[in-house]
Amino acid sequence: MKTGAKRGRPRKFSEDEALDQIMHVFWRHGFAATSLDQIAAAAGMNRPSLYAAFGSKKDMYLRVIFRFADQMQTYLRAAGGDETGAPGRLKAIMSAAVDLYAGKSKLSDAALGCLAVSTLPSEVMDDPDFRDALTDVVSRMDRGFANLIRQDATGGMDEEEVVLAAQHLSLVLHGLSVRARAGEPPEALKRLATTAVDKLLPRAFAA
Template sequence: MKTESKRGRPRKFDEDVTLDRIMLVFWQHGYAATSLDQIAEATGLNRPSLYAAFGSKKDMYLKVISRFADQMQAYLHEAGQSTSGLKPKLKAIMAAAIDLYCGKSSFCNAAYGCLAISTLTTEVADDPDFKTMMEHIVQRMDQGFTDLIRAETTGTVPEASVRFAAQHLSLILHGLSVRARAGESRAALQELAEVAVDRLAPEPASDSVV
């Protein structure tokens, strides 16, 4: 009686490392301009192996966008924890984002801006899945700033003002990403970010009674 052989071969690659390599290809070239041959070359995997592990090109792209969003959130949260006070926290977050956008972080060594803002925005008009992902990215960023401002102002700022400031700070990050990819210097971006924080961060209401 023959012993049934096991189908397939065990994967001999780290999926997270491979996704990060795929991420860099999309980050540099964008979704539409990225070919499967480029992804195969960057990862050292052939097309059947890529399909088996990650699905279609679209599946790969959505996976790396989601992975980037998780990593970005953790990265910016850590930056905000490095100091105290609303404005210092916001400035630390902006500085960390600028480092990433300018290729001065462990994510990427090139000034590609934000992966989502640089590449996903060009695809949303033609694909509802990409549009949904972009909406999720924006809402997540808005919520992150909202939660931080609310926590640091301890309920002394009206909710409408908290959300207004959070949305505008998200807009600043989006703009910084575009300008970084266009080649603007880190110093110029840092100055823009600091002025924006000074103007947009709401001041907690005074507890003193006159």
């Protein structure tokens, strides 16, 4: 019998898989209500291994917030990739976002809304790092929508209109997230999203 064997990460440890499991614990329960025991159980790791791999609970939370933002950006970009014109792409993107929020995508099978929008706001008043993280996620949404609109605007919208339309679309996404987490049907949310795109883009531009 061997003695002195090192206890650490499982032999088949996958950092990405562990992070995804940790992400879903925070996504469901939020930062404050998530315990280290829950995180360790979800990741299949003991606490020392968890700390060695990912740092503190706060470190893990911030890491999965940005991981989620990256994954969502990739997912939504792919959703709009087959459409032509900003209105069509935006509607496809908003529809895909509803699917994600309602637990009907490969990223989640539960109606948890957006990880950042659902869990970060309750933490920002007590921690500037959390506030910065939420600001970063929201800014990424704004920039993504603005870039998409700007590609096809070609004089149909000036820059101020592009930025405001993008910010309004971000606000719509935030509202869809809240409604999805509350259990509102995806079909109703998609109707709201489609209506928002039609109202936010000028008729001539949307044609």
